[in-house]
Structures are given as C-alpha cells and as structure tokens.
Amino acid sequence: MTNAPLIDLVDTTKKYDDGPPALAGVTLSVVPGDCVAILGHSGSGKSTLLNLIAGLDRPSSGTVTVNGTRVDRLGEAGSAKYRRESIGMVFQFFNLLDDLTVLDNVMVPAQLAGMGKGEAKRRAVELLGSLGIERHAKAYPQRLSGGQRQRVAVARALMNKPALLLADEPTGALDSSSAADVRQLLLDLNSEGQTILLVTHDVQLAASTARRTIELVDGAVERDVVNSDRGAGLAAYSSLTRPAGAVE
C-alpha cells in the first residue's frame, strides 16, 4: 500500500438546480488497497459522491481525481475510457443484461475495451471460477439467485482489472444469507489488495467490510472513522440503524 491517494476529492460541491447542494465542499482521499464505506441517510449525498467518482456526473465546483485522472475534466468519451480502464461498478440491483449469458455479461467490459474474444473469454472464465460460479457461465441471469447475480456483477466489474471497485448498496437487494456471502466476497477481494469504495446505508456491511467509514450528512462529511478492527466500529453508527429493508 502506498501513500499516494487513489481517490482525491478537494472541496467538491455538486448542486442540482436551485436546491441545496447535494454535496457541499467535500474533501477526502482514499489510498490504494483501502476499503471505504460511505454511509448516510437518504438524500445525504452518497449516490452523488459515487457518481462523481465514477465519472457519471460532474461536480459544480472542486476537483475529483482518481488514479491520477482528473475525472471532473473528462468528456463523454474520456469518461467511458476512464470507467472501462480504472473502475469497476457493482450495483444494488445487479444491472446485468438479461438477454446475455453470464459469460457474455462478464465479457462485455473487456470486449468494449477492445480485448480479443478469446482472451476475454479466458479471463471471464477464470474470474467466474475464482468467484465460484463458473458452472453458471452459460445460464441467463434471471435463472440465478440474487447472491449469484451479484457475484456475476462483481466478476464483470473486475473484468478489466480496475484500480477501484465501486459498490452501490451491493447487498441492498439480497436476503441475509446472500448478503453475508457478498460481504465475505468483498472482504476477500480487499484482502487481495483490491481498493473498494462502498456506498451503503447498511451499517453492518460497512462495519464488517470497510477499514474506514465516512458518514455523510446533508452533503458534508459528518464523520470519518478508521476501523482498526473491522466490526468494532458498528456502535458508533447506531443512529444510522434503520428497519430492515429500507432503501435509499
């Protein structure tokens, strides 16, 4: 792990129309190999922060630098290249393509990046194997359980060996057993050196998976806590504990 930040936001603000800012002067940095959870209530700015880091949106002011790239300055084509080369994304509702097989879903990012079909297939099979779902390679996503689908999504996110894995409520649509399965998967990936940024309202997920937890309130960083022992920081965020099933 080096000290140069992989993610570096400086005084980043995002405003939509005339309302209050969704993000208000956020400054934060994430070093490579870290696993950071962004926690917050609905409307706290979690998704906005994720979108800015993913290059899906641009800040109104401030800078967003990821892996040495000024993401806030990228055009559409540049953003696409950045996403395919530097980040992988995992979504709450998986966002798999229903009419493609598991294998084809996983291969898509590499093929869009210009990787040859043979090489893409080899890498996808390898990933599916390492995630324990290689036997579903020819199945369609709708045949799989939620946990299996999220594993496919993770495999797809890792296809281009991204420097940063962004996970947006990765357990939000899963039952408790599948959620635990995905939590473990993320822990394993981070242990292998994969930098992960989690956006979640799930305190348990944050506490058990992240080395560091940042709580957003009204678009600003309210707390930034390092979890020296994953799972120990749970009590500090008890105010965020909500009834099961609540989603942003």
Add this chain to the structure above:
Amino acid sequence: MSALGKVVRSGVGRRRVQSLVMALTTFAAVTSSVLSLGLLTVVQAPFEHAFSARNGAHLAVQFDGSKVTAARAAATAHASGVTEAGGPYPIAAALDTTVGTDCPKKAWAGHDNGPITVTTRPDLGSTSGMDQLALTRGRWPTGPGEIALPWQHYAIDCFGSSVVFSSLPGKPSFKVVGFADSVTNSATAFATADGFARLTAAGAKSDKQMLYRFAKAGTNADIATDKRAVAAAAPPGTVEAGQSYLTAEWQVTGNAKAYVPFLVAFGIFGLILSVLIISIVVSGAVSAGIRRIGILKSLGFTPSQVVRAYTAQAMIPATLGVVLGTVFGNLLAVPILDEATKQLGAASATIPLWVSAVVALGTLLVVGVTASIPALRAGRMPAVQALLAGRVPKAGRGRTAQRLASRLPLPRAMSLGLAQPFAKPGRAVLVGAAVLLGAVTLTFAVGLEVGFSKYLQATTSGFNHAPAYVIPTADVGKPWGLYGPNDPRHQYLDAPKVAAALAKTPGTKAAFGWGDSGATMVGAPTGGETPKVFTVSGDFSWTNLELLSGRWYSAPGEAVVGDKLATTVGIHVGDDVTVMQRNKRTSLKVVGIEFDTNLGDYTVMTDADTFSAAGLTPRIDQFNVELASNVKGSDWSTSAAAALTPLNASVQPSSGGNNLVVITMGALVATLTLMLIAVAALGVLNTVVQETRERVHDLGIFKALGMTPKQTIAMVLTSVTFTGLIAGLIGVPIGVAVEKATLTPMGNAIGRHLPPSVTHTYTAGLLLPLLAGGIVIALLGALLPAIWAARSRTATALRTE
C-alpha cells in the same frame, strides 16, 4: 380547458417530433390523393360534358369524293353497329393556309397558318343533330367570304382578319368571323356552302364526310371495328380517313391524364405510410404512457376518455396535414387542369368539392380508426395493471440472436446492436415496414425520374443531337420555327451544294440534311398538333433516332412514321399513307415506326428523292454534322464557314430543348418522394426513439461498463441495419414492379409507346445503390436517436427501472 383537453394538449406538446411526422405523412397522402382523384374526375368532365351536350360523333369518316357519290356515302349509315349518322357533308382536307396580310399584328401577318380541313353544313349553328358545332367567339359565317375556325388554328390576335388558302391557285382569302369547333374534331374550319364552293372552284378536292355514332364505341378497338364496318359498307378503297372521338378526347386530356398513374401510386404509398406511422406513434404513446394511463384512470378518467385522449393526440396533427394537403392538392391541380379545359374553350376547372371532402374525411376516418386501436387497448387496461406496467422485468427475448451475434467477427457494440431487433420482433417489423415503404417509394421514384430523364434525352437526341448544325444564314439568331414551312419568308438550303461543301470540309465525318416539307398526311388527326412530313437527305444512321418496329426506308416511295401518329390513326408497317403538298399528293409505303419526341406529335419521314420523284418539293433547312474524333469544333467551324458562306449557310452550335410536362412531373415526383422518404425515416426515428427510451437503463449499464459515445451510436445504428437491409431487399423489387406498372400507362396517356431505351430504367449500377437505400433510410432515421442515446446521462439512466 377540460381535464381531457389538457391531457391531449400535453400529449401533443410532449411528442412534437411524432406530431410533425403524422402531419407530414397525412399531408403527403392527401396531396397525392386529392390531385390524382381530382384529375381523374375533372380532366374527363369538360370533354364528356361537351361530347354529350353537342351529341358528338364517335367517328367522322372521309370518303374519296372522286370515287363515291353522296348517296353511296349516305348508305353507310346502315352499316353494322351504326345507331345514328349524319351527312354526307362536303369536306376539303389539309389545305395549306397563311394568316392574311391584313392582320394588324405585323408579326403574324403573312405567317404560315398550317393546313386546315374545311367543311360546310346546311346550318352551321344547328343545335340539333350530330356533332353540333360550338361557337366560342364572334359569329357564324353568313357569306362566301367568311369562315370560322377553332381558336387553336388561327392567330388569336388576328381575329377578324383573313386566312389565305396559300396552296390553291388564286389564293382565295376568307375573313375569320368566328372561333368555332367540333368536339370530335371532324373539321378545323367551317364555311357556308358558297364559301366552300369558292375553294373547290380554286382547285381544292372535295371529299364527302359522314358522321356516326355506334352501339359500341368505348375503346380504340371498338372504333377500329366500327370503322371497318363502315368501310365494308362503302365501295372498296373509298375511305380516306377517319377521326375518332377518342383521339379528340386524348388530345384534350392526355397530358393531364399522364399525371394520374404515378399520383395514384404516391397516394396509395402515402396512405399506407400514414396508417403505419400513426400506428407506430399512437402505439408508442400508449406503450410509453402506460403508467400515465394508470394514473389518469386512478384519478377518475373513464376508459372512453382515455381512448379519446390518445386518439385525439393523433387526430390533431393528422387534421392539420389533411387540411394543408387538401389545399396544396387543389392548388397544384390548377395549372394542370388549365391546360385541359383551355383546349375546349371551357372555363378553367377546379377539383370538385366532393373530391376534397371524400379524401379529407376518408383520411381522417382511416387515421381515427388506426389511432383508436391502440388507444382502445389503453382504455381497456385495468388501472392497477397499468400502474404496475414498466416495473415488471421484461422476459428475456432474442437470446439466441444475441448468442449468434456474439460469435460474429464484429466489434461488440455492433454485435449487441445487431441482435436487438430480435428482442422485440414486433417493433422490428414496424421499422422494417417504414423502411420498406421508403425503399419502394425511392425505387419507384428513381425509376420514374430516370424514365423521365431518358424521355427528355430522347427529345434532345435523334435529329436534335449533333455536334454541329448548318442552317440558312438568314435564320442565324432567329427563334427556331419562326416561320412555318409554307411561309414565303422561310429560308431553305440548297441541299446538294451544302452536302458537297460539307463533304469537302476536313473533319466532317457524316452529315445529313432535313426539314419540314410543309406537306401533310391525308387522314392525319385534324385536332392537336399539325402533322409534319419531313424530307431527309443523306445518311442519319449515326443519330440516336430509334425504330420501334419495321426498318428504315431504303427505296423510293418508302416512309417511316412516328409512333404517335401510327397509334392515333392506326397505321401499321406495310400500310400506305398519302401525303399532300400544295394540293399535290403521293402515296408512301410505311416500312417502319420510329420513336422521337422532338420532331413533333404526328410525323412522317421520307427521303428527299422520294418527294422529288413524285413531283413534290423536298425542303431542307438544316444539316446535322458529325465530326471526326480528332477534330476541334471551332477549327471545323472556321473551315466549314469558308465553304458555306457563299451558299448562304452558316454553322450553328449544338442546342436542345425540354418538355415542360415531363419537367413538371419530375419536380412533382421528386417533391412527393422526398416527403415520403422523410416520413419513412421519421417513422424509423420515432420507433428507435421509443426503443431507446425503453432501453435507456440497458444503455446506462453499457455506459457504466465503459461504452463510449461512438460505440453507443454504432450499437443503435447497427440495430436498424439488418432490418433496413431486409426491407431494402424486399422493397426494391416492389418499387420496380410499381414503376413498370406506371410508366407505360403514363406513356400511353400521352399517346406514346415508350421504347425499351426509355422504359429500361433499372440498370445494375442503379439497383445496387437502391438495394442499399433501405439501410440508408434506416440509418438516417436512427441517427438522431443514436446521438441522443450517446448523450443520455448515465447516472439518470441507471436509476431508471
């Protein structure tokens, strides 16, 4: 505004592109339909009205006055099939005339007035009996020095002046006191009995004309049968000519009728396209607004209100298109109908109100029914189902296509797009249908335009095509045809001397001389354009003049006739025709039928030597010269000028002319085609927009995975390429078939048998790009949605469920 009105207004406002498409397509359909149906009904009306009111003759037959008595001619009234007969009346055919020098318009005074056919009847202004003559200006002749003519056969500005029978000894002159005509064109001048006697006294040959109506006379074949029956009832060889009312009708209505076949085709295309586009738009509006429909219903909208709301969203723009199309169709008809009605001296006709009403209301009915089908679906949908719609994940379709496409050696974005149509085959069919109609229209229109172009080429080729011309020096700088062939001011060339001079000029490859002899053909149609007999000197085989049947003349006494004259009169290869020049006649054997739209409507061509041998005067007023390939035109002109100047001949550069009717048709075809193709492309656009909206979430996923804007555009465009290709492959043969079914009737309407050189429009070089036309239309239609898709905000798209 009521709640329903607000829903309709907001629906139209939100779908501006779709509303524009619906307005455009109905506009194109209604314009074509009003014009075609209007022309069909109106063009015929003035002639039919005149024919009925004036008890027109189906056939006017001219008997040789030297071979048949009046009683014998009258006896033909009992021929088979005759239901009514009139005559015999004295008739003197094809007498050359000039405008009298007493005409106050000096430009016309003494001008060649062409040949006219004079008759007389006991009561010229009779309002009973057959073929009642109609006076459109002035009065009937009352004395031996007066005459009445159709306005087309005399200079209007000289009305009240004289007409001189220039080929008759003594050049008898008559004062034009009236403009009058026969609806059957049985004659082109009307005199009193003593006036007619002045002509015969001066040497005009008096024949006998009988007028007939028959039990069966609906077609040219019927008339030909009737004419044979009459001829059989008369002494053999006594029938000199027969003028059919169908020829007269065609002369009046032909040009306008030529518009009808392709306008009908465009009207049908437009209507089908309207139905298709409205189905696409309203179905799309219903599909895209299912949740909205659920909300409306949950707010208390009844099913009937929902149906009305969605039907009205199509009816508003369609009504706008219908109104504009009706007005435009009526306006376009004005110049076309003007020509037809002017021929009969009738007041300018307009399209009847009922035509506009039927087309407008019919189109609105079709639009209403088309729109109400998907609207009914929306109306019947339970509110809960509508509210849930769109939230239920769609079943995966087109998986096999995706699997197969992924195996193709294509960039992934393209293979993803290629399989997309199979996920929603119904929508692909709609895209395909829009492209198909566009491809059919494009193929049909390109074929027509090429046909028109070839027709125009034919008018500027033949005798009108040469690198250089030689004309009388006196005619240099003067309009072509300023003086008629019998006008004393008309200059001619000394053909043998000019031919010899040209032969000696270095660089002359070939040359022939030709000119309107001023003769006419006995039995040629009496109405319409004046028949022309051309005398030709030299070899013209290097020109593009085309022979439809038979061969070119090669021996003395042989001739070739134009296809229009052959069709109108019923001349076939092997028949004899009689030509007359300054009251001298000679018989020519027809050995071929030629196609040339430049020389005139009714033409006979023969060798100058044939005329000379028969005692007639060949007239040559132009030489067409072909130059050797290594000769510069200007050098040749310089050396030719030296040899030609002493012969009062000069070199004239190449020139050509165009046909206004064909140019107008071309412009109309181009306009309607552009409109329909734009509508077809907009139909594709609308469908792809709908598809893109529904797939916006998938697009968001792709973009989140790193799909670039270019890859997004490539994916969307590829999604319509296969459909466009298939639609093009099906559409081109249909378009070719429609063109084949249209061009020939159009030619027939103007009295032409179009040769293969004109009708063979689709070459391989043309068909290949046309086959790609479907893809082009599809890509044009999908381009904007593709760009929109590329620009869509990924974050928003990902939130869309």
